[in-house]
Amino acid sequence: MAETSATTTHASPARWLVVAVPYLWLLLFFAAPFFIILKISLSDTAIAMPPYTPVFQGFGAIRDFFSNLDMENYLFLTEDPLYVQSYLSSLRIALISTLLLLLIGYPIALAMARAPTTIRPLLVMLVILPFWTSFLIRVYAWIGILKPDGLLTLLLQTVGFLGPNDQVQIFRTDIAVFIGIVYSYLPFMVLPLYSALEKMDNTLLEAANDLGCPPLKAFWKITFPLSLPGVIAGSMICFIPITGEFVIPDLLGGADTLMIGKTLWTEFFGNRDWPLASAVAVLLLLALVVPIVIFQNQQKKVV
Amino acid sequence: MAKSLGPVKRKFSPWTDPAAVPFIRFENITKRFGDFTAVDNLTLDIYEREFFSLLGPSGCGKTTLMRMLAGFEEPTEGRILLQGKDISGVPPYRRPTNMMFQSYALFPHMTVEKNIAFGLQQDNLPKGEIAARVEEMLKLVKLESFAKRKPNQLSGGQRQRVALARSLAKRPKVLLLDEPLGALDKKLREETQFELMDIQTNLGLTFFIVTHDQEEAMTVSDRIAVMDKGVIVQVATPAEIYEAPNSRYVADFIGDINILEGTVVATENTPGVVRLDSSGVAVAVEQECQVVKGDQVAFAIRPEKVRMSLDAPAETSVNAVYGEVWDIGYLGDFSVFLVKLADDRIVRAAQANVSRLVDRPVTFGDMVWLTWPRDAGIVLTR
Numbered sequence: 275m276a277e278t279s280a281t282t283t284h285a286s287p288a289r290w291l292v293v294a295v296p297y298l299w300l301l302l303f304f305a306a307p308f309f310i311i312l313k314i315s316l317s318d319t320a321i322a323m324p325p326y327t328p329v330f331q332g333f334g335a336i337r338d339f340f341s342n343l344d345m346e347n348y349l350f351l352t353e354d355p356l357y358v359q360s361y362l363s364s365l366r367i368a369l370i371s372t373l374l375l376l377l378i379g380y381p382i383a384l385a386m387a388r389a390p391t392t393i394r395p396l397l398v399m400l401v402i403l404p405f406w407t408s409f410l411i412r413v414y415a416w417i418g419i420l421k422p423d424g425l426l427t428l429l430l431q432t433v434g435f436l437g438p439n440d441q442v443q444i445f446r447t448d449i450a451v452f453i454g455i456v457y458s459y460l461p462f463m464v465l466p467l468y469s470a471l472e473k474m475d476n477t478l479l480e481a482a483n484d485l486g487c488p489p490l491k492a493f494w495k496i497t498f499p500l501s502l503p504g505v506i507a508g509s510m511i512c513f514i515p516i517t518g519e520f521v522i523p524d525l526l527g528g529a530d531t532l533m534i535g536k537t538l539w540t541e542f543f544g545n546r547d548w549p550l551a552s553a554v555a556v557l558l559l560l561a562l563v564v565p566i567v568i569f570q571n572q573q574k575k576v577v
Numbered sequence: 578m579a580k581s582l583g584p585v586k587r588k589f590s591p592w593t594d595p596a597a598v599p600f601i602r603f604e605n606i607t608k609r610f611g612d613f614t615a616v617d618n619l620t621l622d623i624y625e626r627e628f629f630s631l632l633g634p635s636g637c638g639k640t641t642l643m644r645m646l647a648g649f650e651e652p653t654e655g656r657i658l659l660q661g662k663d664i665s666g667v668p669p670y671r672r673p674t675n676m677m678f679q680s681y682a683l684f685p686h687m688t689v690e691k692n693i694a695f696g697l698q699q700d701n702l703p704k705g706e707i708a709a710r711v712e713e714m715l716k717l718v719k720l721e722s723f724a725k726r727k728p729n730q731l732s733g734g735q736r737q738r739v740a741l742a743r744s745l746a747k748r749p750k751v752l753l754l755d756e757p758l759g760a761l762d763k764k765l766r767e768e769t770q771f772e773l774m775d776i777q778t779n780l781g782l783t784f785f786i787v788t789h790d791q792e793e794a795m796t797v798s799d800r801i802a803v804m805d806k807g808v809i810v811q812v813a814t815p816a817e818i819y820e821a822p823n824s825r826y827v828a829d830f831i832g833d834i835n836i837l838e839g840t841v842v843a844t845e846n847t848p849g850v851v852r853l854d855s856s857g858v859a860v861a862v863e864q865e866c867q868v869v870k871g872d873q874v875a876f877a878i879r880p881e882k883v884r885m886s887l888d889a890p891a892e893t894s895v896n897a898v899y900g901e902v903w904d905i906g907y908l909g910d911f912s913v914f915l916v917k918l919a920d921d922r923i924v925r926a927a928q929a930n931v932s933r934l935v936d937r938p939v940t941f942g943d944m945v946w947l948t949w950p951r952d953a954g955i956v957l958t959r
């Protein structure tokens with residue numbers, strides 16, 4: 275008895291360490307920054323370096339600390355329609371992009387899953403191939419394609435779709451943003467869908483056929499419901515980061531493309547209003563808690 | 578055949594009636610996958626209400642043949658007639674056949690109830706009728722209390738029953754069963770075999786079953802077709818297949834058998850009697866076989882038809898061999914004695930263990946006589 279307890283106590287520090295490391299990581303790089311942001315979001319702007327009132331001024335000032343905190347920034351967010359519009363516009367763009375990604379990604383994933391086993395690894399490789407080039411460079415490349423005198427205009431002029439003096443006017447519009455987002459996030463949609471579809475047993479479709487269900491109906495009755503975990507995973511993996519996307523709307527979007535990531539950036543670097551920007555960031559995080567929880571639950575079910 | 582081997586299971590033998598119209602007819606069916614010929618110019622008739630088994634080793638083309646009947650594959654040549662109508666080109670979802678898949682292929686996201694109802698819903702039957710039919714099917718396979726479960730909450734045997742219920746729910750003209758009991762353990766398999774037979778008889782359906790398990794085929798079938806490399810070697814009742822195989826392949830595939838190769842040295846005057854020498858072993862059979870002196874043939878005899886004794890029999894010149902007990906396999910109900918002849922060939926003799934182990938007259942190393950009556954063995958020319 276004594277011996278066994280001795281061995282367990284002996285083993286436990288190492289075991290605790292193993293468990294503690296990821297938590298420590300999260301504490302240092304997620305929880306701590308989050309609480310700093312939260313604190314900043316509750317304080318006031320100060321023209322200083324850094325441009326906010328000090329985070330912490332010793333234990334004596336704890337009461338001051340709390341009395342200085344207020345919801346002013348959050349109230350301001352509700353007063354100026356810009357922020358609400360940015361949030362809604364971000365959610366709208368993320369939602370439409372996710373639907374587009376599903377519409378484009380599903381057939382690709384399905385074709386990959388139905389392809390002969392020997393060429394499937396090659397197809398997966400092709401899907402992830404774009405990652406070998408920097409994301410930023412790929413988005414810049416789209417500027418070259420979409421700008422009025424860019425490759426797209428040239429192509430359409432060559433095939434005769436456009437007259438020699440007409441130009442494609444989609445650069446710096448929402449359409450360009452959608453193109454950029456769908457292009458950039460497609461692998462993140464295709465891969466979870468592929469992994470869900472690839473696991474599916476094809477005899478299920480034969481069974482459905484055999485029972486009198488034509489192929490197209492069998493897709494909706496069998497294939498699609500069984501791929502739902504992949505649909506949800508893919509949608510969440512895309513929806514969550516798209517909502518906070520900054521680079522693509524900044525490079526491809528127009529002045530009227532409202533996205534919360536852009537607004538956030540303007541508050542931080544343009545207006546140097548860090549507390550307000552922090553409040554925007556906190557609300558963005560809260561807005562994304564719901565889809566993240568859905569995603570987590572789905573992952574649990576799959577495992 | 579010298580003796581008629583009548584139906585063992587029940588009085589049902591439309592294939593002997595020349596006026597009977599086959600329910601399903603495979604007519605000169607050939608199926609090629611690239612260079613590989615899976616089914617080679619095969620013709621086969623199956624009658625209504627028949628329990629028909631297609632038996633063969635894996636890769637012999639039996640599943641391909643079934644899949645062509647279900648509509649998942651189209652024959653390269655030939656046609657399939659169902660009730661006289663050519664069903665080539667009819668997609669699987671319009672064929673009056675239903676299939677029970679080897680893997681069961683139950684829809685994992687649907688409950689037992691919904692799995693069974695699936696086929697009925699495709700026919701747009703009224704809700705009440707579907708519910709009643711599902712109820713009936715659940716009762717048939719004794720799974721009433723499992724209606725709301727999902728397939729992954731069922732045991733292998735229960736899943737097999739759901740698969741059966743689902744394929745029966747639409748009351749197909751022909752039920753196709755692909756290795757239906759393969760995944761079940763022996764006891765459950767035997768039980769289910771009898772249940773399958775009951776269901777088939779009670780519902781009056783035609784069952785077409787594909788299996789590599791000869792015991793299963795023997796138990797359930799009215800007729801068995803033994804397949805090898807895309808062709809049918811023999812179609813006959815289980816008793817005929819077992820007692821009167823038409824070739825070494827069938828004899829060897831079904832059950833345990835001794836096959837002694839030899840050359841015909843003489844055919845006796847008595848009609849239906851052949852005398853042949855297989856390197857010192859002379860056998861006589863009661864069989865009308867078309868052999869002449871010098872033919873290479875095989876003599877086949879089942880171990881349970883071989884008698885064994887320590888004393889020399891009255892007649893030792895024919896249908897008798899002498900050898901040493903080389904090995905004994907004790908199987909409980911039977912013991913199999915491996916007797917080594919002078920030319921090192923092994924003949925197996927199965928002896929029923931009618932008394933308990935205590936007195937076993939024959940043991941390792943004993944010299945024994947093996948004898949058999951004239952109608953016990955068979956001469957195979959193929």
